[in-house]
Amino acid sequence: MKHPLRWVALGVAIIVAAFAVVLAANVGKDPNADARTSKLTGKPAPAFTVEALNGEQISLASLRGKTVIVNFWNTWCLPCQNELPALQSWYAAHRSDPSIVMLGIVRDDTDAAVRDYVKTQKIPWTVAFDRGSKTALDFGTRGQPETYAISPDGVIVGSILSEVTPSILDQMVAVAQGT
């Protein structure tokens, strides 16, 4: 090119074009999509040990061979309170099934508040504390409620990062059990 300034114009044009490509590639992508889906679905569930209200240590390894529904929750979160009736009705229909375990793991709450809430709301499934929040971190939780279904061979087959319904739980269990 004869004029050096044309090289500069070409450089600017290339940079603007690259910027346009980046922009075009990201248009329509939801920046919050990460927050709505679990990256762990289809992968082995993180090994965990949590402490039940009676002090018993419960590990995922000890639940091997069962379909495990893990519900991260706490007492002060309104969506957790809203989904409680759905969890209670679903659990009432499945509590006699020995192949299913439901575990409520407390996320970001105090022992006293949890014990009081479990008592007043008559929560019948196992509720456990996640000391040090390691399990919540390992599951990649972003808040609560979040519910995960773990197949009998330890793989996360489904996750809901919002309030769950009995039909969603039924679907997740069906996938976990391959039925």
Next chain:
Amino acid sequence: MSRRAWAWFGLGVLVVGVLAVALWPRGHESTAARAHRLETEIKCVDCESLSVADSETDTARAARADILERVRHGESDATIRQAYVDRFGQSVLLKPATNGIGLLVWALPVGLLIVGAGGIVLALRRWQRQPRMKATEADEELVERTRAELTKGRKT
């Protein structure tokens, strides 16, 4: 050396100096310092635009303990960042990735700066090459005539 050559030499020294300071190896970084640097790069997932270093939520505390543990086990920065991306997605990183499409985020401003600086240099050189305006004979005659008239006017 001409004044212009000195100016270019000075500019070169400045650029090399800035690059040397920016790219000079930081030397040994303590375990705690490295863990803290990584904590500032990872988003607190419970919060709005806070790093795990700046948050006091249970999960942020757990993340700090986890990062420190990983640093102590000798995991590389990239491995630690990837462990969080694997669980939370790319949005957990407060700094864009330095590979793939994320590289463009870093490269575009630098590219624009270089091209802009180049443009300014070229424009200045072009302006310098343009000949300065010179008075024509007619201009000089006009000035002489005007001066003469002014002098005559003062005398009368």
